[in-house]
Amino acid sequence: MSITLHPVTLIGAGPGDPDLLTVKAVRALRQATVALVDDLVHPGVQRYLRRSARIVRVGKRGGCRSTPQAFIERLMIAEAQRGERVVRLKGGDPFVFGRGGEEADALRAAGLAVTVISGLTAGIAGPAAVGIPVTDRRHAPGVALVTGHGKDDGAGPDWAALARSGLTLVVYMGVARAETVVQALTDGGLAPGTPAAVVSAAHTPRQRARRCTLCTLCGAVEAEALASPALLVIGSVADLADLSLCPPAQTEAGAQAAVPRRQSAPVRRRLRG
Numbered sequence: 001m002s003i004t005l006h007p008v009t010l011i012g013a014g015p016g017d018p019d020l021l022t023v024k025a026v027r028a029l030r031q032a033t034v035a036l037v038d039d040l041v042h043p044g045v046q047r048y049l050r051r052s053a054r055i056v057r058v059g060k061r062g063g064c065r066s067t068p069q070a071f072i073e074r075l076m077i078a079e080a081q082r083g084e085r086v087v088r089l090k091g092g093d094p095f096v097f098g099r100g101g102e103e104a105d106a107l108r109a110a111g112l113a114v115t116v117i118s119g120l121t122a123g124i125a126g127p128a129a130v131g132i133p134v135t136d137r138r139h140a141p142g143v144a145l146v147t148g149h150g151k152d153d154g155a156g157p158d159w160a161a162l163a164r165s166g167l168t169l170v171v172y173m174g175v176a177r178a179e180t181v182v183q184a185l186t187d188g189g190l191a192p193g194t195p196a197a198v199v200s201a202a203h204t205p206r207q208r209a210r211r212c213t214l215c216t217l218c219g220a221v222e223a224e225a226l227a228s229p230a231l232l233v234i235g236s237v238a239d240l241a242d243l244s245l246c247p248p249a250q251t252e253a254g255a256q257a258a259v260p261r262r263q264s265a266p267v268r269r270r271l272r273g
């Protein structure tokens, strides 16, 4: 008997608040029979899945190591090849520091079709949540979205070029390496007094922000214990941060914590070995 294969859908859930899902994402969630969900995805998003849908949480939890990427790809492929309607839910946008490109390649290499549903990326929607318009033309001709993490081989962004660019810099995954980032930008010639901001847990009830400068940025992160997930915003738009926007009013969907759903252990067992 032949099995009908469905495209695997990579969905961006946006940052934090489940109300930031697109209508297209909600439609795809309603069709899904299996959902692989990253940690940064708000549990409230699961309310759009069918009760019968199987949920597999595949992110980092409580300091545990993240699920290996190869395992996630193998699981998506196996489920799709069994005829399941698989959705892969990622925080923000799946193609912005989300490994969505790698996953799409792996799926296509396995002969599966892929659909991508974009989401609001934290680097734009996060600063916006505290009133920072990252490309305000009175301040910057554009924005660079960069990672604070180097690649495995140690190669990271060209900080010296970024320091000269005049662009707003939004640094993802930069809190733990704030010192290195600040040093590299200062070495590249960016003035220590350049306005900066740290935006943490944007679009969640824990949303926090702090205005600072390049040279006080590390102190601000530490003093306020601004924890991950957080973004560094560097450039004069950071001065526009309106701290009265923290914390935001809780939305109806955000207020409803997810009810525990069927666990993923059987799926994991099936794929091991």
Ligand code: SAH
Residues within 6 Å of the ligand: 015, 016, 040, 090, 091, 092, 093, 094, 095, 096, 097, 098, 120, 121, 122, 123, 126, 171, 172, 173, 174, 199, 200, 201, 202, 203, 204, 228, 229, 230, 231
């Ligand atoms: N694909 C995601 C980014 C994944 S990388 C996107 O498009 O948004 C994870 C990093 O995103 C975190 O380390 C943090 O820098 C940032 N991030 C994600 N959610 C965030 C949030 N709610 N508030 C602030 N930063 C966030």
